[in-house]
Amino acid sequence: MAAFYYTAMQKIILQQLAPLFLEKEKVAQSEIWNKEIVINTSQKLQLIAPSGSGKTSLIHFLYGLRKDYTGQILFDENKISNLSAEALAETRSSHISIIFQDLRLFLEHTAKENIEIKKALNPFASAMPVEEMAKILGITSKLHQVAKTCSYGEQQRIAIIRALQQPFDFLLMDEPFSHLDESNRHKAMELIETEAAKRNAAIILADLKAIEYFKADNILHL
Template identity: 30%
Template sequence: MLLTAEDIHKSFPLASGEAQPVLSGVSLTLAAGETLALTGESGSGKSTLLHLLAGLDRPNSGTVTLNGAALSGLPDAARAEARRKHIGLIFQQFNLIPSLDVAANLSFQARLAGRHDPEWCEALAARLGLTPLLSAWPETLSGGQQQRLAIGRSLAAKPPLILADEPTGNLDEDNAASVLALMLELTAETGAALVTVTHSPNIAAAMSRRLHLSRGKLA
């Protein structure tokens, strides 16, 4: 298995000093190349679980294992290094770097991972319809163009795992369908596994598997 989460518990402190449980005993597995949708109502713990799978946070108990290594047990610097090398992240808010042009944003993650491939970045730009915009600034792009750039950035280093949090949440229906098709096409081409948090029935239906969170547990 590429990714395993076992008996994950996560809570957050309240102002009262009490702990608010968010995830209660969540376990899942993901094989290489598999696509998985995480669905559930707002507040069910979907984004929290995605952040734990990415090593952006640690569970209170339980383990997240990536490529056979216990990601959740690593110190902050080691988890950041694992993310750079093995995980591509796609966010609803795009999270592009405003001081870098399109070309530099596209190659940013691959350079951090030490796997920058100019030919692959050039091919990604063409596939994503970004070639005429490589010298443009992110703020000049449409929402759909920004999200395509964010997808390209996550795939530039060819990581084995892509984690996406509501990747089409800020897009209209036509752009959402186009971005979804590109994301699935490119992850399949690189052999990456994909986990996406989504409220969209269309995205959930396009994944090979779906898990539903309800009140911090898999239903």
């Protein structure tokens, strides 16, 4: 197995990346597809992507879940297409965290169990305690409730807290606030930015339209 255990990941590089399934015109119009893009740690990148432009696909490509693309994605110097399953697992537990659009919770388990299973894998020592995060996001009473009985908005907050348990250099978010009210969006964004700052990590936020309370230092249209 190729060793892939670096202390911190410095950058993600997209080289002429394009999904196999996307129409050529859409690729041509995009500011991301088929371009050379470098994302550094501590960068805040907002991706604005209307439906059907391949937003979720891009997030999945970056997380190593899918490979149906042309071009390359590099974690520092390593092409992710060359990473072993073990190296990919190591990257996901230590360097890249994610909030999926479809959340991907263990629906039969409680909110707390969902968070703990991630925390157990590789806890980040300086992270805010789970109870405190739950309090900020207003789901303290939901922690011991089975996830499938929580509302989608509550599930979304569980997924956010789960993503903040591990160390990471990059945080990927795919419409993370779609089911939150205005007040919770602000609180969640603030919590995420605080936790990302502790790790000196980059935030990559993909959404249908610009999110004004996310102080992005770069906005790209997909």
